[in-house]
Amino acid sequence: MDNAGNEPGRWAARNNKTTTHVGYWTLAWLATTAVAAFGPKLVWDFATFPTILGVLVNIVIGFGMVLATRRHLLGLDELEQKIFLDAGALTLGVGLVLGLSYDLLEDIKLISFEPQISHLAMLMGITFLVGMIAGHRKYR
Amino acid sequence: MKNRLKVLRAERDWTQADLAAQLEVSRQTINAIEKGKFDPSLPLAFKAARLFALSIEDIFQDEA
Numbered sequence: 537m538d539n540a541g542n543e544p545g546r547w548a549a550r551n552n553k554t555t556t557h558v559g560y561w562t563l564a565w566l567a568t569t570a571v572a573a574f575g576p577k578l579v580w581d582f583a584t585f586p587t588i589l590g591v592l593v594n595i596v597i598g599f600g601m602v603l604a605t606r607r608h609l610l611g612l613d614e615l616e617q618k619i620f621l622d623a624g625a626l627t628l629g630v631g632l633v634l635g636l637s638y639d640l641l642e643d644i645k646l647i648s649f650e651p652q653i654s655h656l657a658m659l660m661g662i663t664f665l666v667g668m669i670a671g672h673r674k675y676r
Numbered sequence: 677m678k679n680r681l682k683v684l685r686a687e688r689d690w691t692q693a694d695l696a697a698q699l700e701v702s703r704q705t706i707n708a709i710e711k712g713k714f715d716p717s718l719p720l721a722f723k724a725a726r727l728f729a730l731s732i733e734d735i736f737q738d739e740a
Contacts, residue, residue, distance in 0.1 A: 547700035613701035614717050615708055675708040 547613075554608040561601040568594040615675060623667030631660040678737045682710045684728050699723055 572590040580586045609620060635656045641647045685695050692710070696703045699720065708714035716724070716736075725732045 545697055547697070548702075613705050614720060615705040615714050616702060618714075672704070675704060675713050 547611075551608075551611050554604070554611050557604045558601070558608050561597070561604040565594070565597045565601045568597045619668060619671030619675065622671050623664050626667040627660050627664040630663045631656060634659060677715045678712065678739055679709060680735050681706070681724065684730075684735065685710075695727075698727055 568590070572587075572594040575590050576582045576587045609617060612620065638651050638656065642649070642651055681695070685692070690698075692703045692706045696706045699706070700723075701720065705714065705716075709716055721732050721736055724735055728735060
């Protein structure tokens with residue numbers, strides 16, 4: 537290599553760092569979600585102050601996760617951003633169309649249980665994963 | 677859009693990873709551009725042109 541080597545890997549190292557940050561923020565968000573969900577039932581017997589505090593901390597950490605993801609995205613190269621955007625658009629479309637239909641199922645008596653938001657979250661997660669894999673395969 | 681990235685890279689004995697590091701993109705992006713699967717943005721095309729000390733037209737050609 538001639539002059540290629542001017543701080544090679546700096547961009548990749550920066551991306552690895554932001555990826556790690558997103559991972560930490562996501563773990564923190566999951567932990568605070570668990571505390572907000574199970575704390576009132578299992579730890580402090582629905583006392584108002586810790587319950588509100590738990591929810592607020594969860595929201596703040598959630599926004600931290602969003603900002604960390606944004607920083608990570610801005611550091612990606614243009615093809616990676618395109619793959620992410622395509623997967624995000626697919627997830628939004630599938631989530632909106634199937635989410636609304638799913639919500640309708642109980643109203644029109646096709647299912648007997650109440651639709652859960654967690655099912656929608658799982659559907660969106662799986663759709664996003666499929667979109668990312670398809671995008672990476674397309675440009676392989 | 678056709679391009680001469682692979683040839684220019686080979687002339688300098690650079691790997692895709694070497695070029696990717698210079699242009700601050702992933703190796704996958706270099707591969708996709710070389711194969712014509714992905715057209716780079718104007719800023720990335722200028723960056724490649726600066727790196728190879730060529731004009732953009734010397735590297736990228738419209739297929740129309």
